[in-house]
Amino acid sequence: MNQVVISGMGLWKPRHVVTNQELVESYNAWASRYNDEHAKEIAAGELTEKPLSSSEFIEKASGIRQRYAYVKEGILDVNRMRPHIPRRREDELSHQAEIALNSARVALDRAGKTGRDIDMVIVSCAYTERSYPAIAIEVQKELDIRGTGFDMLVACSAATFALQRAFDAIAAGSARAVLVINPELTSPQVNYTDRDSHFIFGDVSTAVVLERADTCTAPQSYEILGTRSQTVFSNNIRSNFGYVAYAQDVDPFCEENLFHQNGRSVFKEVCPMAAEHLLAQIDAVGLGVSDVRRWWLHQANINMNQLIARRLLGRDPAPEEAPIVLDEFANTASAGSIIAFCLHHEDLEPGDCGVICSFGAGYSIGSLVVRKR
Numbered sequence: 001m002n003q004v005v006i007s008g009m010g011l012w013k014p015r016h017v018v019t020n021q022e023l024v025e026s027y028n029a030w031a032s033r034y035n036d037e038h039a040k041e042i043a044a045g046e047l048t049e050k051p052l053s054s055s056e057f058i059e060k061a062s063g064i065r066q067r068y069a070y071v072k073e074g075i076l077d078v079n080r081m082r083p084h085i086p087r088r089r090e091d092e093l094s095h096q097a098e099i100a101l102n103s104a105r106v107a108l109d110r111a112g113k114t115g116r117d118i119d120m121v122i123v124s125c126a127y128t129e130r131s132y133p134a135i136a137i138e139v140q141k142e143l144d145i146r147g148t149g150f151d152m153l154v155a156c157s158a159a160t161f162a163l164q165r166a167f168d169a170i171a172a173g174s175a176r177a178v179l180v181i182n183p184e185l186t187s188p189q190v191n192y193t194d195r196d197s198h199f200i201f202g203d204v205s206t207a208v209v210l211e212r213a214d215t216c217t218a219p220q221s222y223e224i225l226g227t228r229s230q231t232v233f234s235n236n237i238r239s240n241f242g243y244v245a246y247a248q249d250v251d252p253f254c255e256e257n258l259f260h261q262n263g264r265s266v267f268k269e270v271c272p273m274a275a276e277h278l279l280a281q282i283d284a285v286g287l288g289v290s291d292v293r294r295w296w297l298h299q300a301n302i303n304m305n306q307l308i309a310r311r312l313l314g315r316d317p318a319p320e321e322a323p324i325v326l327d328e329f330a331n332t333a334s335a336g337s338i339i340a341f342c343l344h345h346e347d348l349e350p351g352d353c354g355v356i357c358s359f360g361a362g363y364s365i366g367s368l369v370v371r372k373r
């Protein structure tokens with residue numbers, strides 16, 4: 001079995017920032033107008049009044065202060081409440097391939113690799129903007145990569161699950177190097193008229209290059225000691241949008257087809273599962289909790305991360321032990337733990353170990369234990 005390393009990583013963030021305050025103002029204006037327009041039905045008990053949102057609640061309940069948006073235009077417009085992303089012609093680069101390339105080029109550069117060194121491209125994220133041809137194959141063409149490209153959808157665990165596939169391919173010898181990209185274009189699936197979830201998500205793209213240890217020339221690299229993935233069915237986080245909508249005679253853009261969740265249940269059920277998964281994972285590679293210098297955890301909610309870290313460590317984590325990027329990026333689906341890894345790894349010493357871990361819809365939990373070389 002080949003030894004596998006992470007030799008490059010890339011992070012791209014959009015130019016546009018949407019603050020909590022901006023989101024709350026537009027949501028509250030939309031909700032107030034709805035309540036005024038439906039005052040009679042609300043008074044008669046036929047409709048429910050839309051409750052107002054608050055920035056204080058958002059920051060306290062989630063740790064989120066702002067998020068990036070690929071396209072900001074339209075999100076805050078009370079007559080629209082969704083981004084206005086222009087449709088591109090079929091002979092133009094697709095939006096998701098564009099943002100995938102932005103992070104992929106950085107990761108390749110850091111790894112000191114070109115497209116010709118890569119044998120496989122995995123674009124893995126919560127949604128792809130079309131069914132086929134795969135976004136990964138479009139990226140493959142742009143980067144002049146031979147071999148294979150395919151898309152994977154595993155919601156919040158898309159990045160870690162794809163990294164496991166990449167690890168397996170390189171370890172088994174079916175690829176020399178693999179490029180894993182997470183172009184998380186979440187804003188088109190957010191229901192900006194739902195108070196409980198309008199603040200949760202942001203757009204971003206991350207990429208990671210994995211290769212055989214004996215081909216790695218990058219100044220900073222991480223040996224992968226172990227990978228683990230796990231799924232347990234739950235209806236608590238759902239998006240029902242899909243290709244069957246056309247045949248179902250329902251509005252394809254109705255509320256049930258957008259992201260929705262039972263956030264409290266997710267919180268309660270996923271935290272213990274994630275902590276248990278992590279303990280089993282480090283044990284499987286012969287490490288104890290005190291051997292792990294950094295926990296790059298999924299970024300859905302700061303209270304969730306603190307609870308999981310507390311279960312692992314038996315105390316509150318120091319900020320550098322389990323870094324938080326939620327305040328700046330919000331929940332970026334599968335990219336969250338990779339952003340934390342990209343932004344908080346350079347101070348580690350050779351021999352230091354860390355764990356990348358995601359958890360979310362499915363439920364799905366994925367993790368990798370890495371050691372700095």
Ligand code: CO8
Pocket residue numbers: 052053054055057058061062126155156186187189190195196199201237259261262263264266267300301304331333359360361362
């Ligand atoms: N403003 C003001 N008040 C609010 C707001 C708001 N925006 N929202 C809720 N409240 C109120 C509630 O009505 C409630 O009031 P009351 O006590 O009177 O009933 C009170 O605040 C508390 O509400 P909650 O119990 O819902 O609040 P929580 O403390 O549980 O926080 C969270 C809500 C932040 C959603 C929290 O439960 C959470 O983060 N849970 C974890 C969720 C999670 O991790 N989900 C994973 C989602 S991502 C994923 O898996 C992949 C999806 C793929 C990407 C999708 C892209 C679109």
